[in-house]
Amino acid sequence: MARRLVLFALLLVALAGCGQAAPDLPLYRAIAEAPAPTTTTTAPAQVAADSYSHPDAWTVADPNVQLDGPPYHIAAVTVPRIGIYDSPTAAAPRMVMSNKTEHGLDRVFLIAGQDNGRLKVLLPIRPNESVGWVQPSDVNIQELNYWIKVSTSGHSITVGNATQLLMQAPAAVGTGGTPTPLGVFYLTEVVRPVWQPYLGPYAFATSAHSNVLTSFMGGDGMVGLHGTDAPGSIGRAVSHGCIRIGNADITKLAMMLPLGTPLIVG
Missing domain, CATH: 2.40.440.10 (L,D-transpeptidase catalytic domain-like)
Incomplete structure (x- = not known):
């Protein structure tokens, strides 16, 4: 319960920072009409090679990640490029990701907790269950039940x-x-x-x-x-x-x- 209250408080801070209500969930249901890629892929989509960069392999994973829900919470990126920290206290981001997916949809992260005023989020990269931390001011937080x-x-x-x-x-x-x-x-x-x-x-x-x-x-x-x-x-x-x-x-x-x-x- 305390965790949900903290997330709700962070949601209010994020909304206050942007000066408007968070978008409704249907905005995150957009479907891309994907053109044929130049190279055949085995999966429907993937993070574009230039949409994130980091100096070496990401090593922060949480194989014991626990989700508190439903309801769950997602973080929709609201800045052009978002800094991803490798700890809740890191002084600078270790990785940067764009606010759009390969096919131009809004990038979202699934929130797995919070610490030191930052949101702990699952990342769409290797290794599986990689986690990072983002600033609440860089995202809109939404609740979902699915x-x-x-x-x-x-x-x-x-x-x-x-x-x-x-x-x-x-x-x-x-x-x-x-x-x-x-x-x-x-x-x-x-x-x-x-x-x-x-x-x-x-x-x-x-x-x-x-x-x-x-x-x-x-x-x-x-x-x-x-x-x-x-x-x-x-x-x-x-x-x-x-x-x-x-x-x-x-x-x-x-x-x-x-x-x-x-x-x-x-």
Whole structure:
């Protein structure tokens, strides 16, 4: 409860700093009409190579990250480029990220806590469950109630909010050799992948990355949640790590879920 009160207080500070109300959640449900990329990628979207920079590999991860929700909280970047600190007390940012995703959607982070006046957020980079700290004045904080849980052993996906289950459906997950990574992640982008029909009508990018594949078909091994042109694969362990669901199901989620929605894979 104290944690939620602190986040609420930070929300008020952030709103006071920008002088206007935070945007409604539908702004974070925008869907990109993605053009065909020059290089085929295995996932629906990924952080553009020039959208963040850091001097060496990020080493701050929290494999025991705990989310206090629902409700959960997301941080939508409001400055052109946001500084990411590698500790709540670091004097200067170690990394900078743009306020837009590869396909031009608003960049959001899933908030995992706060410390020393900074927000602890999950980052969409390697290693999995990387965390950093951002200044509340650089973001708008929003509350959301949606969540996604994927069972790799049960080959299923469950979606809900604070009061009810909204979907339970079979899902295809990674094979034994290229498993879907386990952990706490979030949705970072959603596109209509018209250049790759095998991804179905919609595809979410996530903050998760394969623990086996560092690159694949031009991508960086980012794990997607998408539809499929092979419905017979649903409910089986057949992918390179991505999560596949039926096209009707992914369409429903694309219309429903805001970016920043937690994705818990177990």
